[in-house]
Amino acid sequence: MTEGPLLSLAGVHTHIGQYHILQGIDLEVPRGGMTVLLGRNGAGKTTTLKTIMGLLAPSQGEVRFRGQPIGGRRPHANARDGIAYVPEDMGIFAGLTVKENMTLAAREGAFSADRLDWLLTLFPALRKFWESPAGVLSGGQKQMLSIARAMIEPRDLLLIDEPTKGLAPAIITAMIDAFRELKRSETTVLLVEQNFLFASSLGDTVAVVDDGRTVHRGTMAELTADAELQERLLGLSLEGHS
Amino acid sequence: MLMDGLLSGDRFRSPVLAGVIALITVALVVLPFADDGPRALAMGARICIFVVLVASYDVLLGYTGIVSFAHTMFFGFGAYGAAIALDNMGASWGAIGLGTLAALGVSIVVAVAIGLLSLRVRAIFFAMITLAAASFVLILASQLHEFTGGEDGITYSVPRMLKPAFKLFDGEILGLRFSGKIVSYYLVFLVSAVLFLVMLRVVNSPFGRVLLAIRENEFRAEALGYRVVAYRTASFVFAACMATLAGVLSAVWLRYTGPDTSMSFAIMIDVLLMLVIGGMASMYGAIIGVVIMNLAQFYLQDLMEVGMEATISLPLIPELIAPERWLLWLGVLFILCVYHFPAGIVGRLRGLK
Amino acid sequence: MSEAQDAAAGEAAAGLPPKRLRDIVEAWLPPLLVPLIVLVGLPLIGGLPQWLTLTLAGLSMGMMIFLMAAGLSLVFGLMDVLNFGHGAFITFGAFIAASVLVPLNAWVTAESLPLNLLAVLIAVAAAVLFGLAMGFLFERIVIRPVYGQHLKQILITMGALIVAEQLVPVIWGALPVSVPMPNAFAGTVIVGEATLERYRLLAVAFGVLVYIATYLTLTRTRIGLIIRAGVENRDMVEALGYRVTAVFIGVFVAGSALAAVGGVMWGLYREIITAHVGNEVMILVFIVVIIGGLGSLRGSLVGALLVGLVTNYTGFLAPKLALGSTLLLMVLILLWRPTGLYPATKT
Amino acid sequence: MTEAHPDSIPAVHPVLETRDLTIRFGGHVAVSQVSCAFQAGSLTAIVGPNGAGKTTYFNLISGQLRQSAGRVFLFGEDISGLPASKRALRGIGRAFQLTNLFPNLFVLENVRLAVQARARAGFDLFSVANRHRELIERAELLLDQVALLGQAYNRVSALSHGDQRKLEVALLMALEPEVFMFDEPTAGMSADDAPVILDLIHGIKARGDKTILLVEHKMNVVRALADRIVVLHNGQKVADGEPDAVMGLPVVQEAYLGVAPGSGQAAGS
Amino acid sequence: QDKDPIKIALVQGTSGSPLEVFSRQSQDGFRLGVEYATGGSNMVLDRPIEIITKDTQFKPDVARAVLAEAYGEDEVVLAVGGTSSGVTMAMLPVAAEYEKILLVEPAVADSLTGPDASEYIFKTSRNSSMDMQAQALALKPDENLYVATLAEDYAFGRDGIAAFKRALEGTGAHVVHEEYVPLKTTDYTAPGQRLLDALKDQPGRKVILIYVAGSGDPMGKLKGMAPERYDIELSTGGHILPVLPTYKRVPGMEGAIYYYYEAPKNPVNDWLVKTHQERFNSPPDFFTAGGMAAGIAVVEALKKAGSTETADLIKAMEGMSFESPKGTMTFRPEDHQALQSMYHFKIKVDPDVDWAIPELVREIKPEEMDIPVNK
């Protein structure tokens, strides 16, 4: 297997219907690290993840996974190849129980007991509602289910779209720990996140998207250190606001 | 401005569409002058009546998202109302009026009952309940044959003014003798036009917008303060009344009413076909769908006859395009329509730049 | 679905504070309905032989309807696809039975149960093959573009139905066709004073077989889960690594094959078939599927048996009501349980 | 900061009050005997862990769910039996946690529908909707306020997640209710866009006569806006009071913020 | 100018209903009839006959429009049709309006020559009264006969049973039970049980008379309930060829049939059977025979009238007798119904024939039947 980034996008364009949404995304996700994708609402972050997962087909440019081009490959093939996806709308199956939701994610059959235990300890609510239809979960609990589902089996690459939205601070703290643990197990993560604190405490590298284009790439350390850069790229003025 | 008012501000949003609708309207107006033969007139009148029927179904299906299979039942109430009144009271305008009122009364009661009882259940259940109600009424019509003439239907006569023998005035205009047939054609045309414009107004009113909202997301509509069941029932009743009036028109025009002209499931399917081919959630779609289907019904066979004769030596093909198989091709057209023009022909025209 | 919609739906199912007794009754009543009606029927009908005849006929008619409804229920319940074209598969199944059995006349008329049975099995196999092939095409051409859109499904499958019905006379000619009944199934079993056509026994056996096979497939495999999830969110199931498309085709094709088998059985029962033979029973089939609760196989079975019994009993007790009886049954059941006897989704 | 204090208004009745509000789902009690009164001009933040019952509490107030026990009062009147639509018309406005819009209608039409509901013009069958200039202008104004005017003629289904959240808020604003209920209005909103919404909420509060309920997990937002915090935990109200006092309570620190008492640092802020 | 063709319209449903095939049989028969009656020249009054077909699509409104078109625009001399009674009913007034003849074929209902029919309506097809009278005669009714009837619950079914009972009047036979089932019934167990219950304890000869149109098979289903246990016979009218295979279950059953190609013994029928076999490779059926009768009637009427004027034609046709595949038919002047023979049959099963053979017992002549005039 080649060295180099686990996932790379070069000059990716994506259309949805007649709309030209992505207009040149360049991205490299190093193996074993966590890359954070930042950008304002409507910038094209979600579209980028969908394009990688195969839910949208790029109209131009290259998507490579382990060096192999995968642009336009069907999502199930990507999933079997080791990519897991936590969509923005969580994508849980409301009519299925929590258990069934998880069962579907464990494609190889039975759960690994340890891993399940680890996830259920991380998200205790799931244990409580194990046999309930996922539709009755609270907003945050659905979010937890979606994340747990993506992590139930070891995967090489996790694509996660805004995991912390709707989660209580306590859970977010716990999740930071969990992600650190994941990182130790060599799982690569591409994260879209608005919660800068969460992102900055986990991310190694960052890319900022605006108007369907990558406008900045660099390390997280660089970005956290440079307030001016933050201001320019992200308008991180929340602190001073209210 | 006047035009805009008549059309309730419902823009064509496509020059082709505007042209086609204008053409159809003009064609319907001058039709008797061009061809006062029975087939042409029958087609013209059928188009007018079905425009009302299909448009009223569009209010339900396209705008409110209610799938009902009982729409022709209301059409039948109207037709039988007028027919039974004319049959029993003799050919008078009073009979038509009374029949209409009685039919509207029945339609409103039945529509409110069905609406309140069952508009709360899931769409598919509602569809089944209406299907059940419609087949029940159909059987009723055939069992109450003293009243309805059963399968044979009722033949009756209409006020003198509408009979072929009647002359509105002596002499001709542009070569057309204004017989009662022509008078009743124009009567049908005018009433249909008015009903159509009324429906156009309603779907473009604030009420119409609420119907769209309910179709899209009834839960949220309720949360905004719209009482969904009330609106749905209102929409159902309104559409039922319009269908009833279309039924009256049909009864007066045909001078015959029977299950096959008014209530049968075949008409329900025709209505569906017309609506979908024309384009749902657009009143103009109803016009286009009705015209296309009627042209097909009256003339596609002739075309296929030619085709069959041309291919008579080939295997299977002449079988497939025998004139009797015109329904087959209509079915194919229909599938292609749902497939390729999900918004019907109107949607397609509007999509063109 | 939005959270509050879920919540509202959940409320309906979960109900207010648990009332123990009521819960128990609610849970046990549906399966008990059939024996209950059979029991109530006896004093109403009066005579034991009449009651026995009607009950056996009702149950076996129910089984035949179930055979036709099973495919629809499967497709409807698992894939949420409302296939108005289902009737076309029944029709084609029946015509295929005729086409197979007529040339096999020697076997059909032979005085030998194995030969008779073999003839029927060949007809069934032909119908299954046809169902598989047509189902495949149907899914690709007609159904594929309209997953998740009920309205369009109704429309497009109706279009397909028209086409299919029109194709029958092109293929088989416009005259009614007779389906020869194999010798062994032609007679009647007489039990005391009660009678039962032998053919109905075959139908019951077939129905039970199909029920068990389908039930096992659905519970022993993950297919049910994948499909249910896929209906809610296809993309997500794909993203979990399943080839939803293939699974959906599989289920649809299986449903179509079942319909065709139902058609064979129905064609044999009707003896004379026309292009409308499938469509004629569709209202009944829809009613059964709805009474049962969308997509529940068990529900369809119970629903079909109920319909079979109720039509036979009312046909005997009050013939005027016979036709309305199924509709009435449906309305009553929907008033009691707005989502049918066995609602498939648990929310 | 110009804050209207609850007690500065002569409160005959609280605007909104719940008494012993309870709902059970089977055996699970999602909201348990919550009693709370909300005064005009106040902004109350409702916080609590995921699954604490916040959204369910909102559903009970706005009528999406029917309580198993307890009562809801609006201006002293018992509205517990009213359907959601009637409550909306009486002034209970609600934005949803998970976006809940009319996906195939234009963005403008979404807001227009809400404006029209407010104007009670729904059963107007015979006027032309497009001629109600005042309704349309009002809708446009609201879209402008949430920075969505540029998208007015896009279909909602083509909006990004964050933009849909903004529209959700615009619909609530359009209803001009007496009680505003926001369920995590800024979830998924970028740092650029969230302030727009927070400004709006702040603007409503500043008018001083509206009652605002806010569910929010971002502590900095809560601190900046709320003048009272109610904490729900396992469906029960476990704390209620001034922000600083409530945030200091051990139960909040532990169960909600997930930090050992006293360490004072929360990840979500 | 004399060579202008004489136009005749066949206004029948050829699409949209299972009955469409009957229309086509009828049209084939009509052409054969014209051919036969003109000696193969297709000329009458020295003018060629031109046949125009129009599809009613089984829709009354379409039917009226195309019939009016035929009369008004195509200027046909007369029209023949339609197939279903309801649609034909709707066509009647059009004939009166255009003052031209409508020859009803193959629709059956009595009401087509009833009060709504004008002087312009003639009918070569049989009517339900004939079916039932013949059926009654085929039962050889006497005091010893006990009948229970099964029919569909609508005008057609009830009228048929009424006609049947009329036919039994004065014979002393008893109708002990009338069972009506909803249209489109498929399971006949319940009505069958009621019929058995009603009949089984009666004395004498016990018969269940089945009068159900459409393609359902009540006879087979009733047979399945073993009525012979109680010495109950079944009896029903004959049917078109494709349905006759189902009669194999009831060997020996007797009833009356409208037409079976081996039944009538006359030159017209011989020619028809031979020609049909040659051209279509199958024996003729009900509606081929009916269509042929109509074709012959039209040609004979034109010949007799010597003109194409409607008034002349009506005068010529009233009381006119002509030879058809079913022997001599006569348009009776009172209601213009063509009186005709029916055939008493007994089912014979021959393993080498695909269908059950309704073997002729005897021809029931028109004079034997008392067909009411209900104008």
Ligand SMILES: Nc1ncnc2c1ncn2[C@@H]1O[C@H](COP(=O)(O)OP(=O)(O)OP(=O)(O)O)[C@@H](O)[C@H]1O
């Ligand atoms: N189905 C669609 N049709 C048309 N445009 C779309 C569609 N889906 C998304 N878009 C547009 O694509 C752009 C990018 O959307 P995307 O969802 O990728 O943004 P995002 O960066 O994830 O934003 P957010 O932070 O709000 O989730 C937006 O401007 C959106 O309006």
Ligand SMILES: Nc1ncnc2c1ncn2[C@@H]1O[C@H](COP(=O)(O)OP(=O)(O)OP(=O)(O)O)[C@@H](O)[C@H]1O
């Ligand atoms: N219909 C229902 N049936 C059963 N349980 C339900 C139902 N609706 C909600 N619940 C449960 O009630 C609890 C409260 O849910 P709620 O949505 O109110 O939480 P929340 O406080 O809004 O959480 P979050 O912050 O995650 O949005 C949850 O545990 C949920 O699973």
Ligand SMILES: [Mg+2]
């Ligand atoms: Mg996004």
Ligand SMILES: [Mg+2]
């Ligand atoms: Mg919540």
